[in-house]
Amino acid sequence: MNDLNTMVSSFSKEEQQRFIAFLEKKNKRQDTKNIQLFKLLRNDELNSKDVCLKLYGTKSNDAYHALRKRLFQSIIHFSANSSLEDENSLQMEVIKYILAARNYLQQKQFKVAFSILKKAEVMAIEHHLFPLLNEIYHTQIQFAYASPTRDLDSLIEKFNNNKEKHLLEDQLNIVYSKLKYKLSHGDHSDFQTMLQNTLSEFNLNILDKLSFKSLYQLITIVTVSAFASNDYLNIESFLIKTYQSILNYKDKEKQPYYHIQILYHIANTLFRNKKFEASQAYLDQMHQLMLQHKKKYYNTFKLKYNLLLSLNYNFSKRQEKAIMLLEPLANVKHPDTESVLDIRLSLIMFYFQNQELKKAHQLFSKFYHSDNWYTEKAGNEWVIKKNLMEILLHIDLGHVNLVESKLLSFKRHHFNYLKTINQHRAITYMNLVQDYLNKPEQITSEAFKNKVETSFDWVKPEQEDIFVMSFYAWLKSKMHKTSLYNTTMELIALSQAKT
Numbered sequence: 348m349n350d351l352n353t354m355v356s357s358f359s360k361e362e363q364q365r366f367i368a369f370l371e372k373k374n375k376r377q378d379t380k381n382i383q384l385f386k387l388l389r390n391d392e393l394n395s396k397d398v399c400l401k402l403y404g405t406k407s408n409d410a411y412h413a414l415r416k417r418l419f420q421s422i423i424h425f426s427a428n429s430s431l432e433d434e435n436s437l438q439m440e441v442i443k444y445i446l447a448a449r450n451y452l453q454q455k456q457f458k459v460a461f462s463i464l465k466k467a468e469v470m471a472i473e474h475h476l477f478p479l480l481n482e483i484y485h486t487q488i489q490f491a492y493a494s495p496t497r498d499l500d501s502l503i504e505k506f507n508n509n510k511e512k513h514l515l516e517d518q519l520n521i522v523y524s525k526l527k528y529k530l531s532h533g534d535h536s537d538f539q540t541m542l543q544n545t546l547s548e549f550n551l552n553i554l555d556k557l558s559f560k561s562l563y564q565l566i567t568i569v570t571v572s573a574f575a576s577n578d579y580l581n582i583e584s585f586l587i588k589t590y591q592s593i594l595n596y597k598d599k600e601k602q603p604y605y606h607i608q609i610l611y612h613i614a615n616t617l618f619r620n621k622k623f624e625a626s627q628a629y630l631d632q633m634h635q636l637m638l639q640h641k642k643k644y645y646n647t648f649k650l651k652y653n654l655l656l657s658l659n660y661n662f663s664k665r666q667e668k669a670i671m672l673l674e675p676l677a678n679v680k681h682p683d684t685e686s687v688l689d690i691r692l693s694l695i696m697f698y699f700q701n702q703e704l705k706k707a708h709q710l711f712s713k714f715y716h717s718d719n720w721y722t723e724k725a726g727n728e729w730v731i732k733k734n735l736m737e738i739l740l741h742i743d744l745g746h747v748n749l750v751e752s753k754l755l756s757f758k759r760h761h762f763n764y765l766k767t768i769n770q771h772r773a774i775t776y777m778n779l780v781q782d783y784l785n786k787p788e789q790i791t792s793e794a795f796k797n798k799v800e801t802s803f804d805w806v807k808p809e810q811e812d813i814f815v816m817s818f819y820a821w822l823k824s825k826m827h828k829t830s831l832y833n834t835t836m837e838l839i840a841l842s843q844a845k846t
Contacts, residue, residue, distance in 0.1 A: 621839055
């Protein structure tokens with residue numbers, strides 16, 4: 348699929364309607380074919396030659412390619428305009444203050460200008476907008492001569508301190524990018540060593556001038572590794588110790604937005620390690636921070652908080668409570684699209700484990716976008732989990748013909764990717780599901796149980812990923828004719844006994 352087709356396929360239904368309206372407003376001639384082309388590419392039913400014939404009645408390649416180029420440019424303009432509309436309003440407000448202040452400075456209205464710059468500085472400091480602070484201090488220093496009461500040395504010190512913070516943020520961003528690049532290219536060597544070597548390139552000490560924001564960046568790096576390797580046990584003590592270390596600095600700015608993010612990541616790591624009480628303790632701290640500052644960040648994090656809380660409930664034998672918590676959130680509209688999708692998929696899992704198959708199937712109907720769209724919003728791994736869960740659901744619903752086509756589609760679209768990220772166990776699992784589908788009567792036989800036993804490279808129960816265990820529980824429940832939820836809870840209990 349080329350760039351234009353990929354861009355078109357990533358549009359949601361709402362975005363498609365908005366884009367068509369954008370083209371209609373932009374078109375000055377009635378014979379413009381850009382809307383026709385967009386609709387044909389959106390349906391994704393014809394190849395390039397057939398699209399050309401549909402539009403022009405002939406193989407008019409030059410005209411067709413020129414039209415594609417114009418549509419490509421229109422999508423770029425539409426996407427850029429949409430991004431500007433969604434741009435962080437706070438940053439835009441600070442930029443407007445800076446521009447207004449500079450205008451008054453040019454008019455020699457120094458008192459008004461410095462007052463506006465002060466407001467911009469307060470906002471930028473609160474939200475750690477280091478590049479904008481650089482512009483503010485640069486401007487204040489440039490015109491310091493016009494305000495005899497202003498301490499130039501103090502301004503220069505602020506400027507230099509901000510440069511250090513900005514540099515640290517940039518360096519951590521490079522570290523994050525380097526580590527993510529290594530992980531995406533299959534380098535899953537010891538993460539602590541990889542992290543330390545990368546930090547050493549910049550002479551960085553992880554606790555040197557670490558703020559909650561920079562700690563959040565660092566924790567994001569660490570959790571990327573854990574996500575890639577499904578090994579959250581390895582990073583747990585590192586996250587908690589580093590977090591406790593920064594709490595000991597009494598002069599640290601509280602930075603509630605990033606503090607909440609950090610608590611969420613630690614709670615999520617503890618959940619993935621099946622330590623549900625400890626996870627809920629950090630969730631309680633997260634919730635307390637969400638309620639502070641006049642609930643300023645409550646709406647931003649409410650979906651993440653409730654989702655993780657419900658997962659803790661579900662896997663600690665409080666599934667009814669988990670379902671009651673998520674059901675009101677399954678259809679909410681919220682800018683955190685990824686959390687909305689996670690909530691729906693988690694609620695489907697809860698229904699599925701509880702044998703409420705019709706409810707699970709009904710909720711699946713909410714997933715009406717293409718896999719490309721979901722990959723953009725939530726990532727490849729999320730799409731794989733969704734498709735895998737859908738296959739298991741259709742098996743239990745008895746939709747045999749549909750299952751066969753979905754299995755073939757799953758293999759065609761995901762097996763190569765699973766191989767590149769060394770997730771061969773997922774391929775083995777799907778092959779066993781295929782075996783069960785072909786001969787369902789064999790699943791309770793000793794021969795099939797032995798085949799399962801010898802097919803996987805098993806890891807220690809305490810190291811096993813909780814969602815991997817959940818998928819395996821489905822297979823085990825079939826082999827032993829037990830309920831899915833009880834089988835899942837037994838596997839969880841076994842892993843907790845080993846820690």
